[in-house]
Amino acid sequence: MDRVLDTPAGSKVLLLGNEAIARGALEAGVAVATTYPGTPASEIGDALARVAKDAGIYFEYSTNEMVAAEFAMGAAASGVRAMVSMKHVGLNVAADALMTFAYTGTRGGFVLVTADDPSCHSSQNEQDNRYYALLGGIPLLEPSNPQECYEMTKEAFEISERLELPVIVRTTTRISHVRGPVTVDRIVEGVKKKEFVKDPARFVTVPAVARVRHKVLLDRLREAEELSEESTLNRTERLGTGGSVGIITSSAAFNYAMDAAVELGLSADILKLGFSHPAPKNKISQFVRDHERIVIVEELEPILENTVRAIAQHSSLQAKVIGKADDAFPRLHEFDQAIVARGLRAALSMASEAVEETPTELQELPERPPVLCAGCPHSATYFAVNKATNKKALFASDIGCYTLGMSPPYSAADFLVCMGSSVGSAGGLAKVNDKPVIAFIGDSTFFHAGIPGLINAVHNGHRFLLMILDNRTTAMTGHQPHPGSDKGPTCCDITAVSIENVVKGCGVKWLKVVDPYDVKTTVEAVKEALEQPEVSVIIARRECALIAARDAKGAITKKHYIDQEACKKCRTCVDKFQCPAISSIDKVQTIDEALCAGCGVCAQVCPYKAIKEVE
Amino acid sequence: MVDIYLVGVGGQGIITASRIIGDAAILSGRNVLLSETHGMAQRGGSVVCTARIGDVHSPLIPDGRADVILSFELLETLRALPRASMKTLVVSSTERIVPLSVSTKKLRYPSIEEITAHVERAAKSFLPIDAAKIAAESGVPMSSNIVMVGALAGTGMTGLQKGEFEKAIEMSIPRKLPENKTAFARGYEITDRAL
Numbered sequence: 001m002d003r004v005l006d007t008p009a010g011s012k013v014l015l016l017g018n019e020a021i022a023r024g025a026l027e028a029g030v031a032v033a034t035t036y037p038g039t040p041a042s043e044i045g046d047a048l049a050r051v052a053k054d055a056g057i058y059f060e061y062s063t064n065e066m067v068a069a070e071f072a073m074g075a076a077a078s079g080v081r082a083m084v085s086m087k088h089v090g091l092n093v094a095a096d097a098l099m100t101f102a103y104t105g106t107r108g109g110f111v112l113v114t115a116d117d118p119s120c121h122s123s124q125n126e127q128d129n130r131y132y133a134l135l136g137g138i139p140l141l142e143p144s145n146p147q148e149c150y151e152m153t154k155e156a157f158e159i160s161e162r163l164e165l166p167v168i169v170r171t172t173t174r175i176s177h178v179r180g181p182v183t184v185d186r187i188v189e190g191v192k193k194k195e196f197v198k199d200p201a202r203f204v205t206v207p208a209v210a211r212v213r214h215k216v217l218l219d220r221l222r223e224a225e226e227l228s229e230e231s232t233l234n235r236t237e238r239l240g241t242g243g244s245v246g247i248i249t250s251s252a253a254f255n256y257a258m259d260a261a262v263e264l265g266l267s268a269d270i271l272k273l274g275f276s277h278p279a280p281k282n283k284i285s286q287f288v289r290d291h292e293r294i295v296i297v298e299e300l301e302p303i304l305e306n307t308v309r310a311i312a313q314h315s316s317l318q319a320k321v322i323g324k325a326d327d328a329f330p331r332l333h334e335f336d337q338a339i340v341a342r343g344l345r346a347a348l349s350m351a352s353e354a355v356e357e358t359p360t361e362l363q364e365l366p367e368r369p370p371v372l373c374a375g376c377p378h379s380a381t382y383f384a385v386n387k388a389t390n391k392k393a394l395f396a397s398d399i400g401c402y403t404l405g406m407s408p409p410y411s412a413a414d415f416l417v418c419m420g421s422s423v424g425s426a427g428g429l430a431k432v433n434d435k436p437v438i439a440f441i442g443d444s445t446f447f448h449a450g451i452p453g454l455i456n457a458v459h460n461g462h463r464f465l466l467m468i469l470d471n472r473t474t475a476m477t478g479h480q481p482h483p484g485s486d487k488g489p490t491c492c493d494i495t496a497v498s499i500e501n502v503v504k505g506c507g508v509k510w511l512k513v514v515d516p517y518d519v520k521t522t523v524e525a526v527k528e529a530l531e532q533p534e535v536s537v538i539i540a541r542r543e544c545a546l547i548a549a550r551d552a553k554g555a556i557t558k559k560h561y562i563d564q565e566a567c568k569k570c571r572t573c574v575d576k577f578q579c580p581a582i583s584s585i586d587k588v589q590t591i592d593e594a595l596c597a598g599c600g601v602c603a604q605v606c607p608y609k610a611i612k613e614v615e
Numbered sequence: 616m617v618d619i620y621l622v623g624v625g626g627q628g629i630i631t632a633s634r635i636i637g638d639a640a641i642l643s644g645r646n647v648l649l650s651e652t653h654g655m656a657q658r659g660g661s662v663v664c665t666a667r668i669g670d671v672h673s674p675l676i677p678d679g680r681a682d683v684i685l686s687f688e689l690l691e692t693l694r695a696l697p698r699a700s701m702k703t704l705v706v707s708s709t710e711r712i713v714p715l716s717v718s719t720k721k722l723r724y725p726s727i728e729e730i731t732a733h734v735e736r737a738a739k740s741f742l743p744i745d746a747a748k749i750a751a752e753s754g755v756p757m758s759s760n761i762v763m764v765g766a767l768a769g770t771g772m773t774g775l776q777k778g779e780f781e782k783a784i785e786m787s788i789p790r791k792l793p794e795n796k797t798a799f800a801r802g803y804e805i806t807d808r809a810l
């Protein structure tokens with residue numbers, strides 16, 4: 001029984017926000033769903049991958065977000081319902097397609113889900129993707145909890161078809177990764193096949209078409225605004241007896257505002273905007289008119305705030321609008337109830353809370369950041385690279401589990417901005433620096449955004465070593481398949497694309513494939529690669545330790561222990577190598593046999609052969 | 616309203632534990648919100664989940680407001696203490712997973728005596744549980760998390776019935792159900808008897 005697919009109509013079930021989106025799409029009769037994984041959006045695709053076959057829909061993990069979006073656009077332009085989901089930065093990749101798809105519009109409902117990550121829990125930035133709705137002229141829905149994730153996804157398809165426009169559903173980490181009760185309805189089988197009716201004057205956006213379609217988009221947005229005015233997704237809640245204070249809010253901030261207002265014992269009206277772009281101007285203007293003080297509570301950018309200020313100015317309203325411009329709320333990081341309570345106090349000139357003494361001074365605790373797993377092939381690769389280069393190289397890194405190598409002892413990352421940036425930036429680093437340059441990229445990331453950079457390096461004659469860390473999976477986001485994978489979830493009938501062939505096809509002359517568990521060979525390959533006069537490529541291939549086959553004892557090759565008599569206490573295994581199974585307490589190094597993945601790399605790391613196989 | 620703050624280390628089954636609490640709450644007709652740590656932090660890092668049973672909007676638990684801290688690892692128990700007040704019950708597995716920073720930065724993992732002293736100063740009471748041993752004795756060494764769910768249920772603090780938890784376990788645990796139910800029951804007995 002899968003709770004996303006098999007929960008019967010009318011029942012209440014505990015769903016993750018992302019699962020609720022998947023269920024909403026199934027009930028809306030989605031025919032095609034695509035994604036490229038990324039926290040905090042991944043479970044939307046993972047849930048659909050699990051059920052696609054039984055639900056009779058088409059699902060795929062696409063090569064990147066751009067392709068995922070374009071695939072869904074092709075289907076939706078033909079007239080079926082399609083959904084594409086991604087993390088916030090994924091929309092940067094897909095934006096080129098989306099901005100113009102708003103001009104052509106769609107025939108079947110087209111819903112793009114973006115999951116933002118205020119506080120960068122698992123991301124390289126905390127950009128606010130509501131701007132994309134403003135930038136593209138795209139209707140925007142913002143759920144606040146799993147029930148709304150489910151309802152708004154369904155509603156998004158309706159709005160999209162009614163306006164013939166793409167619709168964005170925007171969540172954040174605290175919506176996508178919240179589990180709560182969802183009362184579901186019936187799953188509807190949607191239309192799966194359609195004949196694309198040719199209409200180049202609409203769908204082929206040459207300049208003459210684009211100019212006309214831009215006007216169509218603006219007209220549709222006016223209609224969208226009417227829908228937004230009438231929509232029950234934009235509603236007022238009254239706390240206490242209401243009164244002169246009005247709060248305007250959306251998304252996760254709504255939840256904190258509700259709880260904080262109750263905590264403070266406020267009497268206020270709360271205007272919750274679920275359909276926030278185009279904003280319901282009349283509704284907002286009336287709400288502002290009805291209150292003396294308006295507080296805007298929103299995470300990240302002051303988008304609602306600027307909208308409300310513009311409406312108030314345009315309608316010559318007197319009410320005082322208080323928000324980020326008054327420093328009542330931060331523009332940084334995610335909110336919580338305490339931050340919003342503090343902001344409301346400041347905005348409403350209430351006395352600030354008495355600060356309670358913390359009962360005990362905690363000593364500084366040893367921190368526990370995420371680390372590469374025991375047996376992780378990336379760890380072996382980094383050890384070998386440091387050994388080969390004596391740490392005298394520059395490292396252009398990329399995004400994935402392997403980014404964890406930025407910390408000591410490997411310190412194997414000097415520059416990183418986005419997926420694929422390793423390959424492009426390595427060229428620039430190499431051009432203006434004398435040190436050798438090594439770019440690290442994961443296999444999934446290589447397919448996603450690394451290939452154009454490699455072609456550029458060959459074509460323009462850049463000199464660096466590209467190491468493709470091929471662990472056969474997209475590990476960081478939950479082990480989804482990628483174009484190099486030969487096995488995937490039941491949904492997907494996939495063919496593996498060979499990384500070697502791609503590299504050779506790009507024109508690379510020097511290519512070697514190594515097993516990073518073989519440290520000596522990897523060290524030699526790195527040394528040789530760095531002597532090449534042009535770009536060289538090493539594919540370090542070894543399955544991720546979390547999905548690798550293990551023997552009865554749980555070892556990938558053989559479990560190991562440290563022979564204390566042979567150990568010279570040099571600490572190489574903890575200072576130059578890193579493994580969660582190896583600890584050093586009071587100068588004694590030991591391997592926790594339960595944690596040991598049995599990769600055997602530490603035995604090659606130890607200069608005194610003190611690390612031995614468990615019999 | 617009951618606020619449960621779950622902490623531990625990535626890979627200890629904390630999300631599964633919180634989901635069981637959530638399912639049990641729904642089975643009893645209560646409202647519930649869980650927040651979870653996914654993604655990068657799960658690679659052996661500190662993990663936090665929250666479970667709020669009752670009618671609230673925010674999934675996060677403010678400082679000093681946890682009714683129960685359910686910890687799967689001793690060092691993480693200490694890290695969770697800012698959420699505690701003198702009304703908080705701390706139920707913690709005695710498992711110690713030494714973080715790499717102890718080896719690489721030559722830091723010290725606090726002793727059980729120090730940990731106990733800190734917790735007792737910051738919270739109402741402290742119930743340490745050898746969850747790993749109980750799980751192993753129940754025939755499911757990987758199910759310390761189920762022992763801890765049992766221990767939570769046994770405190771009676773959630774307002775949920777034992778049977779609701781058992782049903783929720785059936786919904787989430789596909790393998791070795793009888794053994795897992797034993798693990799749950801043994802966890803339950805310990806706190807039920809202690810309180």
Ligand SMILES: Cc1ncc(C[n+]2csc(CCOP(=O)(O)OP(=O)(O)O)c2C)c(N)n1
Pocket residue numbers: 036037038039065087089090091093123124399400401402419441442443444445446471473474475476477
């Ligand atoms: C544009 C964009 N999409 C998605 C992500 C999320 N993401 C982070 S790392 C990663 C892929 C990791 O896979 P791989 O390169 O194979 O490295 P591994 O984690 O397996 O070591 C993804 C999809 C992102 N950061 N940016």
Ligand code: SF4
Pocket residue numbers: 371372373374375376377378401402471475476544545546658
């Ligand atoms: S999940 Fe796989 S790739 Fe990621 S750190 Fe662990 S072993 Fe390495």
